[in-house]
Amino acid sequence: MIGRYVRLEVRRALRDPGFIVFGAGMPVVMYLLFTNIGQGANPDGAAWKVTSMVGMAAYGALGAAVGTGTGIAEDKQLGWLHQLRITPIRPRDVVLGRGLAGSVTVLPSLLLVLAAGALVNGVRLDAWQWPALVGLMWLGALPFTLFGIGNGYRLSAQTTGVLNIGCLVGLAVIGGLWFPVELFPHWLRVIAEFTPANRFAALGWSTTAGGAPTVATVAVLLGWLAVSGSYAVVSYRRAARTAT
Amino acid sequence: MTGSPAVCFEKVHKLFGRVRAVAGVDLTVARGETVALLGRNGAGKSTTVGLLLGLDEPDAGTVRLFGGPPSRAVAAGRVGAMLQDGRAVRRVTVRELVSFVAAAFPRPLPVAETIGLAGLTGLEDRRVDRLSGGQAQRVRFAVALAGGPELVVLDEPTAALDVEARRAFWASMRAYAGRGNTVLFSTHHLEEADAYADRIVVLDRGEVVADGTGERLREAAGGRLVSFDLADGDAAGLRLLPGVRDVEVRAGRARLRTDDADATVVALAGLGSVRDIEVTRATLEDAFLALTRRHDEHVEVAS
Known part of the structure; x- marks a missing residue:
């Protein structure tokens, strides 16, 4: 049953204009713009095409992940979450299914930007690097999916939408997904390296550099996973208690 | 089970x-x-x-x-x-x-x-x-x-x-x-x-x-409704007629909800001030209003 639920929610998410714009369309367009306009200013165009590919793939995955929460908040408002509670589907399976569906919708966002990198910008990586990139970044998106779910259960659809987009843009900028953190002043760069989006993209950057993620990167991401996971659980429990 | x-x-x-x-x-x-x-x-x-x-x-x-x-x-x-x-x-x-x-x-x-x-x-x-x-x-x-x-x-x-x-x-x-x-x-x-x-x-x-x-x-709220033109007659006392449970005067017309329409009509005829009399079955709406109104009064008394 949980498989059916995941299928239903994935189908619904992929039909969402919000997903198509923030999760799929914008990252690809921004990637192609950022890497093909003003090339002269960039001394190392080929490297930038790889760095930005990872950054924009992370940005797209982030958008898709937090978008899960917007969907939940909307469904709460439409009474769909109540309707699900009066089916035999276990409440736990609904939350789990929603999380899994959110994880699945992250994939097309990742794949679209990587495809643009390979096919349009001529990025070439070793054969092992592509699946490693997809796998690591797919897993790395989990804290953001949970953060979105937490918002969705806690807040109204409108607030969730605004907050999610605010966080998305804020985290993308400070995390260096749009512009490399090397351009930041030193103090900001230190902060940036503790933010979740930066460490998320670092999973990809270490892979394209041919190495494994550092222990620090994994530790910071696990920390954020614990925070967002607790947030999602607390929000869900609170939403379940205040039924009406 | x-x-x-x-x-x-x-x-x-x-x-x-x-x-x-x-x-x-x-x-x-x-x-x-x-x-x-x-x-x-x-x-x-x-x-x-x-x-x-x-x-x-x-x-x-x-x-x-x-x-x-x-x-x-x-x-x-x-x-x-x-x-x-x-x-x-x-x-x-x-x-x-x-x-x-x-x-x-x-x-x-x-x-x-x-x-x-x-x-x-x-x-x-x-x-x-x-x-x-x-x-x-x-x-x-x-x-x-x-x-x-x-x-x-x-x-x-x-x-x-x-x-x-x-x-x-x-x-x-x-x-x-x-x-x-x-x-x-x-x-x-x-x-x-x-x-x-x-x-x-x-x-x-x-x-x-x-x-x-x-x-x-309908029965519980008073099964029949007896209505007639009051003309210049006085509504006071109608409540005391046999069978009557409730009296309402609207646009010169009295509406009596009663458990015993026959007795009510006979008593009204005795008063002689009755015009255009009509006996109908109380509608569910009448019953509903009576039930909730009684409840309102009851609640006000209680509080």
């Missing part, structure tokens, strides 16, 4: 802040019965439905469905519901939605049958959020029936429907009840409660103020 009623409320209380939404409700619905929950807006109908489905926990008292807690009946797929706050689920087609819900239940109706019963044939591939208000309401009815539940709970099911759709809806509802299923619906339409329910439970201010067939409610 086969003997336990479909629905059983025992002294159920529910507070929201300081508002007593449900205040000591006792209610039993036998299997196979169709019961209407009738009340004004804010009478506690939706709260009662929420408690029944286990969406809310009572502050005191017990709610049982088929002899067990609501959550167990829901988990076993014995309950289907159409909620009042439900709106169109977005980005999903009618068929996708109905098939999904059906698959969640152990003994669902065939999807085509559900779609036929709800009057959605031909709309299967349309997106739910692109249907008209009435069509979307029928989708919610389909979602309630899809699992083939033994107990169907419908909270204000006809609110967005026009006359024709309403009639079609009730025909489907009766067909489903006719298979031996239990139906509980809430409404503030008296005619609907009277026409389609075996029994009417009148809720007011969170309490059950009457419970019985439409006929019994």
Whole structure:
């Protein structure tokens, strides 16, 4: 049953204009713009095409992940979450299914930007690097999916939408997904390296550099996973208690 | 277990802040019965439905469905519901939605049958959020029936429907009840409660103020209405006539609700000041107003 639920929610998410714009369309367009306009200013165009590919793939995955929460908040408002509670589907399976569906919708966002990198910008990586990139970044998106779910259960659809987009843009900028953190002043760069989006993209950057993620990167991401996971659980429990 | 009623409320209380939404409700619905929950807006109908489905926990008292807690009946797929706050689920087609819900239940109706019963044939591939208000309401009815539940709970099911759709809806509802299923619906339409329910439970201010067939409610509130032109006559004293339970003067016409119309008419004739007299059966509306008004007075005295 949980498989059916995941299928239903994935189908619904992929039909969402919000997903198509923030999760799929914008990252690809921004990637192609950022890497093909003003090339002269960039001394190392080929490297930038790889760095930005990872950054924009992370940005797209982030958008898709937090978008899960917007969907939940909307469904709460439409009474769909109540309707699900009066089916035999276990409440736990609904939350789990929603999380899994959110994880699945992250994939097309990742794949679209990587495809643009390979096919349009001529990025070439070793054969092992592509699946490693997809796998690591797919897993790395989990804290953001949970953060979105937490918002969705806690807040109204409108607030969730605004907050999610605010966080998305804020985290993308400070995390260096749009512009490399090397351009930041030193103090900001230190902060940036503790933010979740930066460490998320670092999973990809270490892979394209041919190495494994550092222990620090994994530790910071696990920390954020614990925070967002607790947030999602607390929000869900609170939403379940205040039924009406 | 086969003997336990479909629905059983025992002294159920529910507070929201300081508002007593449900205040000591006792209610039993036998299997196979169709019961209407009738009340004004804010009478506690939706709260009662929420408690029944286990969406809310009572502050005191017990709610049982088929002899067990609501959550167990829901988990076993014995309950289907159409909620009042439900709106169109977005980005999903009618068929996708109905098939999904059906698959969640152990003994669902065939999807085509559900779609036929709800009057959605031909709309299967349309997106739910692109249907008209009435069509979307029928989708919610389909979602309630899809699992083939033994107990169907419908909270204000006809609110967005026009006359024709309403009639079609009730025909489907009766067909489903006719298979031996239990139906509980809430409404503030008296005619609907009277026409389609075996029994009417009148809720007011969170309490059950009457419970019985439409006929019994009319009897309980004073079975006959005697009305006549007062002319210049005085309304004082009419209350004391035999059989009279209630007097109302509207636009020069007195309306006496009475348990014994014959005695009332004979007494009125004795007074001699009667013009254009008419004896009618009290409508359910009269009964309803009498029941809730009496309750208002009672509450005012009590507080």
